[in-house]
Amino acid sequence: MTVSPEPGRWVQMPALMSSLHGYRRRWLAPDLLAGLTLLAIAVPEQLATSRLAGMPPITGLYVFIAGTIAFAVLGSAPQLSVGADSTIAPLFAAGIAHISPTGSAHYMALVSLLAVTVGVLVAVVGLLRLGWIADFLSAPIITGFLGGVAVIIVVHQLPDLFALPPVSGSTVHRVANVLGHLGQANGWALGIGVAVFAVVTAAERIDRKLPAALFGLVGSTLVVAAAGLHGHGVPVLGTVAHGAPNIGLNDLSWSSLGHVVPIAAVVALVVLSQSAATTRAFADQGGYAVDVNRDFVGVGAGSILAGLAGAFAANASPARTGAVASAGGRTQFAGLAAAAGVVLVIPAAGLLTDVPLATLAAILIFVATRLFHVGQLVSVFRFDKWEFGLAIVTLLTVAFVGVEQGIGVAVGLAILDRTRRSARPHSYVLGKIPGSTSWEPLSHHDRPVTVPGVVVVQWLAPVYYANAAVFQAEIHKALAEATTPPAVLVIDADAISDIDYTGTRTVRALVDELARSHVVVGLARAVGGAPQNLARSGLLDRIGRDRIFSTVDEAVTALRPGASA
Numbered sequence: 107m108t109v110s111p112e113p114g115r116w117v118q119m120p121a122l123m124s125s126l127h128g129y130r131r132r133w134l135a136p137d138l139l140a141g142l143t144l145l146a147i148a149v150p151e152q153l154a155t156s157r158l159a160g161m162p163p164i165t166g167l168y169v170f171i172a173g174t175i176a177f178a179v180l181g182s183a184p185q186l187s188v189g190a191d192s193t194i195a196p197l198f199a200a201g202i203a204h205i206s207p208t209g210s211a212h213y214m215a216l217v218s219l220l221a222v223t224v225g226v227l228v229a230v231v232g233l234l235r236l237g238w239i240a241d242f243l244s245a246p247i248i249t250g251f252l253g254g255v256a257v258i259i260v261v262h263q264l265p266d267l268f269a270l271p272p273v274s275g276s277t278v279h280r281v282a283n284v285l286g287h288l289g290q291a292n293g294w295a296l297g298i299g300v301a302v303f304a305v306v307t308a309a310e311r312i313d314r315k316l317p318a319a320l321f322g323l324v325g326s327t328l329v330v331a332a333a334g335l336h337g338h339g340v341p342v343l344g345t346v347a348h349g350a351p352n353i354g355l356n357d358l359s360w361s362s363l364g365h366v367v368p369i370a371a372v373v374a375l376v377v378l379s380q381s382a383a384t385t386r387a388f389a390d391q392g393g394y395a396v397d398v399n400r401d402f403v404g405v406g407a408g409s410i411l412a413g414l415a416g417a418f419a420a421n422a423s424p425a426r427t428g429a430v431a432s433a434g435g436r437t438q439f440a441g442l443a444a445a446a447g448v449v450l451v452i453p454a455a456g457l458l459t460d461v462p463l464a465t466l467a468a469i470l471i472f473v474a475t476r477l478f479h480v481g482q483l484v485s486v487f488r489f490d491k492w493e494f495g496l497a498i499v500t501l502l503t504v505a506f507v508g509v510e511q512g513i514g515v516a517v518g519l520a521i522l523d524r525t526r527r528s529a530r531p532h533s534y535v536l537g538k539i540p541g542s543t544s545w546e547p548l549s550h551h552d553r554p555v556t557v558p559g560v561v562v563v564q565w566l567a568p569v570y571y572a573n574a575a576v577f578q579a580e581i582h583k584a585l586a587e588a589t590t591p592p593a594v595l596v597i598d599a600d601a602i603s604d605i606d607y608t609g610t611r612t613v614r615a616l617v618d619e620l621a622r623s624h625v626v627v628g629l630a631r632a633v634g635g636a637p638q639n640l641a642r643s644g645l646l647d648r649i650g651r652d653r654i655f656s657t658v659d660e661a662v663t664a665l666r667p668g669a670s671a
Contacts, residue, residue: 124400125184125437133436139317140435141443144187146320147429147473148444149451149458150466151190153343154266156418158195160208161217163343164455165417166190167448168351173408173420174445178438181404182397183385185435187426188408192262193255193380193509194373194421196274198224201369214416215357216366221413221420222355223363223370228377229406237398243383245390246486247516250497251383252477254504254512255424259474261505263467269295269341277506292339298326299464299471306472310432319429319469323461331460341463345456351415373419379513381405381422388427425473432476496520531567533580535587536598536658543659545598558590559667562658564598568636569609578612585625595620596628596661603634610643617648628653630661 152166159166166189173188181188198220199208206213231237243251261277264270264284269292273283302322309318329335336342382398389396401422408420430440451458487494496519504512534547537554545562546554556562563584569577585592605613617627627649632640637654640646646654655661 122179123438124182125178126439129437129439133439136434136436137440138443140430140433140440141447142317143319143429143433144426144435144440144444145447145451146317146323147426147469148187148189149448150323150343150461150463151192151426151470152448153458154463154466155190155192155195157272158192158199159190159217159418160199160203161214161418164452165351165415167452168415168417169408169412169420171445171448172411172415172417173405174438174441176408176411176420177401177404178442179404180400180407181438182395182400183389184394184437185388185392185427185430185440186381186385186401187423187430187441188405188420189423189426190418191380191421191423193258194376194419197376198369198373198419201372202366205365212357215355216362217418218413218416219355219357219362220366220370220373221409221418223366223413224374224377224419225406225409225411225413227370227374227406228381228409229403231374231378232399232402232404232406235399237382237402243386243513243517244493244496244520245482246493246497247500247513247520248383248387248390249479249482249486250500250516251379251504251509251513252387252424252479253483253497253501255380255509256474256478257501257505258509259425259477260471263470263474266341266463266467267296267299267471268292269339269464292341294335294338295340295462295464298329298335298340298462299468302326302465302468303472306469310472317433319472322469323465326465327461330462335462336460343458343461343463345459351417353414353416355414356416376509377405377409377419377421378402380424380509383513384422384424384427387424388431392431424477425470428473428476432473492523496523525572528567528570529572530576531565531573533566533577533584534564535584536562536564538659538662543657545658545662556589557662557666559593560596560662560665561585561588561592561594562596562598562630562662564601566601568604568606569602569613570604570606571608574609574612577609578616581616592625593667594626594628594662594665596630596658596665598630598658599636600631600633602632602636605636605639607643610639610645613640614643614645614648617645626653626665628655628661628665630655630658 148170152170153163156163156166170189177186177188198217202213202216202220206216258277261280265272268284268288270284270287270290273280305322306318330340330342381401385396385398385401405420405422412418412420483497486497496516499519500512500516503515536545537548537556538545539552539554546552548554561584563581565577567573585595620627629649632654655664
């Protein structure tokens with residue numbers, strides 16, 4: 107669920123570190139366990155993501171530390187993990203590579219400048235309270251989004267799982283490349299990956315709180331080191347250069363800024379989409395309230411800090427957030443504990459030399475399986491085929507085209523669907539429940555009956571330019587199908603919360619037409635902005651203020667043929 111700030115120009119920022127307010131002692135153990143799990147995943151993942159970004163491996167750890175601390179202080183979602191992300195790393199790496207050679211000092215300076223620019227853009231969206239864009243991400247869209255991200259994660263990890271050379275390009279190209287080189291797969295690496303995946307999966311079924319990812323990381327590293335499997339072709343992280351970050355921007359100029367802004371805008375769009383979808387998804391699953399605007403500020407601040415530390419842009423991670431949630435993490439203390447662990451790991455980065463890449467791949471593939479919610483897709487399919495289609499379109503577009511394209515297509519289709527529904531809303535002819543004053547659709551199980559000479563129509567939407575003609579046609583249809591010649595039309599306007607200029611003209615024409623046919627028109631339960639708009643247009647006087655009623659039964663009783671004046 108999402109909680110919006112009070113109206114105002116800027117987002118209203120409550121006390122800092124909100125997820126730690128009212129902290130309870132019993133949350134400490136789950137948070138520490140979640141922090142260990144997150145640490146086990148984050149360290150190798152952030153190092154690997156640095157390679158995707160074309161940056162020194164240590165910078166990925168800086169991104170995780172900066173993103174975690176900034177979000178813990180400024181964000182609202184208690185489980186969200188922010189740091190280096192494999193979704194955006196290839197995106198900005200490819201863009202900057204067109205400007206400067208990958209790995210060069212100029213390249214790294216531009217990547218850091220881009221991180222700060224992305225952070226500013228994302229934070230400004232939050233400060234200007236534009237988080238309402240997340241409201242267009244319905245539950246089916248979020249389900250499809252996470253499914254698409256899960257596919258991306260799995261496909262990106264296949265080369266490491268099979269110990270094949272890294273590959274870039276589209277999802278289809280990556281899968282085809284792996285399938286075409288399966289004969290070159292390393293059995294030792296695949297065995298390690300399968301074993302770690304089996305351990306993590308088994309631990310999940312036994313007790314979700316077991317730090318299986320940590321056990322898999324440590325155990326596989328010891329096996330590789332003891333058996334000398336690196337010599338058998340098992341890829342490992344290797345030597346990780348480390349040191350304190352250089353604070354500041356090394357290439358801040360109008361020329362450089364002009365180069366990175368277009369790329370930063372695209373990356374910011376992906377960050378906004380992914381952060382909003384991840385925040386909303388896990389808030390709905392966990393049953394807690396979040397403020398998307400504050401989360402944008404937190405994620406943006408993380409990117410700014412990372413850029414100033416010489417690293418690259420941060421993003422919310424569905425995979426790591428899923429790991430925190432699965433391990434029982436309750437607050438941002440889990441992320442802070444993991445960040446503290448990373449700080450301790452940096453001086454001892456040499457110990458990471460023998461971490462097999464297949465272990466990282468197995469852990470991330472497992473997390474991806476937790477993001478692919480087959481049960482929810484089935485539930486959506488049973489409820490509404492169109493919304494299921496939205497979920498599938500989102501999933502396929504995210505997985506095979508891109509994250510921003512998938513979100514954009516799905517949101518566009520969702521808005522189109524909502525417009526279609528409002529332009530062709532349902533309407534019902536009502537009848538009276540015998541022995542009561544209640545009026546229900548004629549299909550109601552209590553078998554309502556009509557009153558001779560009276561037609562009651564319930565219209566379930568505002569009347570506006572897109573549906574005004576349909577409104578008029580539905581009224582004509584109801585009158586034509588009446589069992590007795592109609593003398594009275596009562597419009598149940600409870601759902602007509604608004605009526606625009608086109609709508610008032612259509613209703614006026616309808617009232618004039620019915621008056622010539624000696625059919626009296628009355629309104630019942632007119633609410634919202636409809637009465638004011640009717641008054642401004644003169645329709646209220648045209649219908650007659652004495653023909654506006656609080657209930658349908660009052661309207662029928664007063665207007666039906668033979669009623670006393």
